[in-house]
Amino acid sequence: MRNNNNHASQWQPATVTIHGGKRRDEHGALVAPLYQTATFSFETTAQGSARFAGEQEGYIYSRLGNPTVNELEVRVAQLEGYAAGAASATGMGAVSAAMLAFLEQGDHVVVADAIYGCSFALFSHLFAKFGISVDFVDMTDANNVAAAMRSNTKMVFIETPANPHLKVIDIAAVAAIAERYQARVIVDNTFMTPLLQRPREQGAHLVIHSATKYLNGHGDVVAGLICGSAEDIELIKMTTLKDMGATMSPHDAWLILRGLKTLDVRMERHCRNAMQVADYLVGHKKVRRVYFPGLPDHPAQQLMGTQMHGYGAVIAFELQGDQATAQRMLDRLQLITIAVSLGDAETLIQHPASMTHSPYTPEARAKAGISDTLVRISVGLEAVDDILRDLEQAIGFAYSASDPAKPAEQQGEPLAYG
Template identity: 75%
Template sequence: MRTNNKDKTQWRPATLTIHGGKRRDEHGALVAPLYQTATFSFENTAQGSARFAGEEPGYIYSRLGNPTVTELEQRVAALEEFPAAAATATGMGAVSASMLAFLQHGDHVLVSDAIYGCSFALFSHLFTRFGIAVDFVDMADLEQTRAAMRDTTKLVFLESPVNPHLKVIDIQAIADIAHEREARLVVDNTFMTPLLQQPGKHGADLVLHSATKYLNGHGDVVAGIVCGSEEDIELIKLTTLKDMGATMSPHDAWLILRGLKTLDVRMERHCANAVKVAEYLREQPMVKSIYFPGFSDHPAQALMGTQMHGAGAVIAFELHGDIHTAQQLLDSLQLITIAVSLGDAETLIQHPASMTHSPYTPEARAAAGISETLIRISVGLEATDDIIADLEQAFAACANSQTQTTGEQVRYG
């Protein structure tokens, strides 16, 4: 289903983040122009009719296409090494558009048991209303995954690493299982970016991102994008995107194009900071368990250098104690921001069970391994020593509070 359309110049990813999909402006502008327009004029009625009929290339209306948005689509498609991409208004717009374009009443979708909370809600609450069957399965268990496939399975959806606890899934193995039943594999690659992982090289048919996160990198845009074959992307654009209207604004596309130019250097700093923060957290007595693909004992190491080219900058960890312990730690932070996004310059921290994954039922959270003391941190671009110092004082505040409450020193581990 996917064709290899590698950039003709063989540019490396760091170069593609700046030059991929770039078109020379007629006036010589170095920065891609912002076409902040809702509609496009025609020279005459014949031209307008020809464009609507698909007989002549050109733009009609920004919901159907815009030059600024097109440049972003081409750049991200080049980074993921796909022929085409479709930009969407939000990350969830990319998820819903890429799924609904290929589904109808009676179809079946197989989904990883742990995914972003709103994606879970889409599959578990909305799809079932329209007669689309959905099963959630631990895709790290290949036999369980294979057994859950049906003759009516049209799509398989996963994240890797999984949000929020960073379980890593073998994308090629799941792709093989999906393709045995002629189902498409859709992979959310938001946590890794195309610089650290290209799921299309491992059998994914569609790869999507919440462009809100690392692709933009500055916390000032809400957007999504899905990459795939020209045929699949055309179907998505002409059906779910055109008619449901979840398309990206040209201004948001322009901001993401600006953010992409620094993606390579930002990811280098994000990842280097994350390693140091993870090593610090691993030594803290209050930390019960830590989940970080960069550790040698994490199962992700089996796929490092092949599927993954880095560990990313998201860390999950569980605390000794209960939900109140987790809340107190977050509330004691002074530099690190409590917020539910990731990939920003700022270090962000959140409590999945009560925030991003609150759409899960308690039973579904337990099955997915999302405990009440699980915390997710997206390591930002600040000086690492300052990030760690803030965590240090927050741990100390928690320990002091518990000592005052119990009247004795609390021991962990």
């Protein structure tokens, strides 16, 4: 097969989502073949030896490389503007492999104080076992980053917009500080995708994605991706990713390649729906506060057109009342699904304090601004009027159901769709 990507750097992102990394198949197949194989055969022992020695290009074993996986790696790296990519079995596999490839005992890491719960657990619990120290800081003020840096700081980890309440971090400002200490900056770009934010342009050395989310878009894959320089990606692939075994299966890569083809049109619909949902929530008298980069008073507005080129489709909001109020609202939803992922065609909703961010201590949750009434919603691709009607009836029910003994039929009828 020969590569059909000589002009990929000249293509628009919407084109790269379809054609990036594509090779011409010897049989003329339009869709990339799925190389569902564990190992690859050699014509001779000399050929096998040469491939293991790195003297000859070619595939050896799917944990070390696979044509289907490689096409995905190239496509996402091109979208992010990097030279190379590495695919992993999960988003957390990407975080772990990318970080640990460059860290050793005695090193120090500076991490944003609001990140995904399992990333927080990795940094706060497991890193300590291996003698790697971590400081969590509010990076919305770059001065906090400067104050946290040490002579042994090797990496700075950012998630922006932050999970779950959409805090935004000026990547360029943080990268300028990290450069003075020769520390690598790694950015989790899951919420934005390369279509809405390209951290490399702001100075990031590595970008990771939970490919489970928007890149795949269909809720049927668990996967991760890392993008960076050819040298950094080669190191990650040949050390932590290979030796910890967190590599992606060819079938998962094939599914994500299929999902990527509609990323551009999906993100357009996701973002449009999310803006309407955010406007609805802002106007609701039972909603105390809404966190969404598209709102005019959100700090993200300062970065629009430079760092960010869209608002995304994840919204967080705080209800009036207590945790029980929030849970009553979630339990009443009929169209919107209670689930902890995001980026699917379906609208998904969850309660961060008791779900995704339960690894945080109560003190850490308070510091990160994750209250007991905070709800996170990933706005899907359904007709937006149906999403709004479901929210309306569920929020209304949460405040009318003050008497737990009151029969459900007296608390409002279920919605009918279609």
